[in-house]
Amino acid sequence: MYIGLDDTDSTRGMCTTYLAALIIEELQERGMGLVEYPRLVRLNPNIPWKTRGNGALSMRIGRIVDNEDKKRKIGDRYHLYGAGEECSSGEVFDLVRAAVERYSYFDDEKTNPGFVVSERKPPRAFYERCAREIVDLEDALKVLDSAGASYMGYKDRRGLIGATAAIAYEPAFCTYELIAYRKDENIGERRVIDRDSVIEMDRRFPETFDNYDYENDHVCIAPNSPCPVLFGVRGMSPELSGVLEVLRTEEAERWMIYQTNQGTDEHLERKSIGDMREHTSGIIEGLIKTRPRTTEGGHVIFELMDGDGAMACAAYEPTKQFREVVLKLLPGDRVELYGGMNRYDTFNMEKMRVRDTVRILKNPVCCGVSMKSMGRGKGFRCEKCGRRTKEDRKELERGLKPGFYEVPSCARRHLSMPLKVMGMQGSCFEG
Numbered sequence: 268m269y270i271g272l273d274d275t276d277s278t279r280g281m282c283t284t285y286l287a288a289l290i291i292e293e294l295q296e297r298g299m300g301l302v303e304y305p306r307l308v309r310l311n312p313n314i315p316w317k318t319r320g321n322g323a324l325s326m327r328i329g330r331i332v333d334n335e336d337k338k339r340k341i342g343d344r345y346h347l348y349g350a351g352e353e354c355s356s357g358e359v360f361d362l363v364r365a366a367v368e369r370y371s372y373f374d375d376e377k378t379n380p381g382f383v384v385s386e387r388k389p390p391r392a393f394y395e396r397c398a399r400e401i402v403d404l405e406d407a408l409k410v411l412d413s414a415g416a417s418y419m420g421y422k423d424r425r426g427l428i429g430a431t432a433a434i435a436y437e438p439a440f441c442t443y444e445l446i447a448y449r450k451d452e453n454i455g456e457r458r459v460i461d462r463d464s465v466i467e468m469d470r471r472f473p474e475t476f477d478n479y480d481y482e483n484d485h486v487c488i489a490p491n492s493p494c495p496v497l498f499g500v501r502g503m504s505p506e507l508s509g510v511l512e513v514l515r516t517e518e519a520e521r522w523m524i525y526q527t528n529q530g531t532d533e534h535l536e537r538k539s540i541g542d543m544r545e546h547t548s549g550i551i552e553g554l555i556k557t558r559p560r561t562t563e564g565g566h567v568i569f570e571l572m573d574g575d576g577a578m579a580c581a582a583y584e585p586t587k588q589f590r591e592v593v594l595k596l597l598p599g600d601r602v603e604l605y606g607g608m609n610r611y612d613t614f615n616m617e618k619m620r621v622r623d624t625v626r627i628l629k630n631p632v633c634c635g636v637s638m639k640s641m642g643r644g645k646g647f648r649c650e651k652c653g654r655r656t657k658e659d660r661k662e663l664e665r666g667l668k669p670g671f672y673e674v675p676s677c678a679r680r681h682l683s684m685p686l687k688v689m690g691m692q693g694s695c696f697e698g
């Protein structure tokens with residue numbers, strides 16, 4: 268049986284993963300449990316009405332029979348069971364409903380909770396759409412009804428879309444996250460996480476990623492919101508519990524390991540500029556049309572063109588050092604941009620692959636200005652002081668090599684694949 272949950276949190280508190288953890292604990296007390304890792308499923312990052320990270324949750328559960336040998340620890344009080352028997356959908360529905368109604372932030376205007384209980388799994392294609400574009404509530408309801416699911420949506424019921432997508436999710440390439448939660452009395456207070464222990468953990472666990480931003484000297488495993496999450500450590504494998512022995516933090520209330528689509532680039536597909544719509548993502552190949560420049564707010568903007576049209580692109584201020592690379596681009600450079608359209612019809616870059624840079628030949632300089640050519644092979648002359656030279660044109664040192672460039676860890680979107688993960692996955696550097 269599948270349970271899907273979405274949009275129970277608010278910028279002021281709660282977290283849908285924590286609600287899932289509470290529900291799983293209660294299921295275990297009633298003789299039910301997880302038969303797969305709980306799944307934290309990130310959806311379209313370009314949706315303007317999302318609360319925080321646009322993450323939905325799903326769990327596959329069963330009634331636990333005696334199978335101690337297959338039992339596996341995935342949290343301080345959580346287990347994964349090899350198999351489970353059928354459980355009563357009525358009992359599960361009531362349990363989830365009570366938890367959602369007790370813990371969701373109904374008074375936040377942006378919080379529109381929804382949950383689903385289903386024996387059948389909706390098609391993965393529905394999840395893919397929800398990761399990449401904007402999906403109507405009616406479409407989610409159709410999918411739910413044809414799966415014969417029980418569900419409940421609150422307020423504008425948008426949470427049902429994510430809840431449905433979460434149970435429709437089936438991992439292809441996936442990652443894991445160990446999330447530790449805070450004790451009630453600490454929520455809202457500054458998180459106590461020892462920076463040096465995060466760096467040590469980052470070095471001792473090479474299959475984890477986005478732990479620490481070395482360029483900006485920033486701990487990335489902790490959120491900034493007043494939510495119950497103490498920290499989350501992301502990795503390529505579910506073997507993450509060792510990090511708890513290295514990290515020095517305030518005492519956690521509980522922890523659990525989730526399977527997730529974070530860091531997979533599953534929101535991206537190759538498109539042309541003409542196919543890019545507002546609130547969608549894509550990988551666009553094209554030529555730089557206008558030279559990047561910095562705006563008053565510190566954003567770096569330019570235009571990209573392909574055979575199909577042109578679009579405005581941006582490396583926003585929070586992308587820090589990434590902007591310096593973008594500023595080296597010149598008209599004519601061929602690039603592949605990874606990102607999405609979130610606001611003002613501007614493409615928000617998550618990473619970039621420089622394919623080819625234009626060669627620029629510069630005349631010799633004298634008196635601070637370019638010298639004038641006196642004709643082919645006849646050398647150059649300074650218009651200010653009259654000096655002549657037989658020197659050749661010199662190629663401009665671009666300082667920009669072909670290859671991938673990415674935003675720093677702290678500016679990364681949940682779904683965006685870090686170059687470290689690309690390298691470990693070994694798929695994306697050729698061609």
Ligand SMILES: [Zn+2]
Pocket residue numbers: 633634649650651652653654
């Ligand atoms: Zn001169």
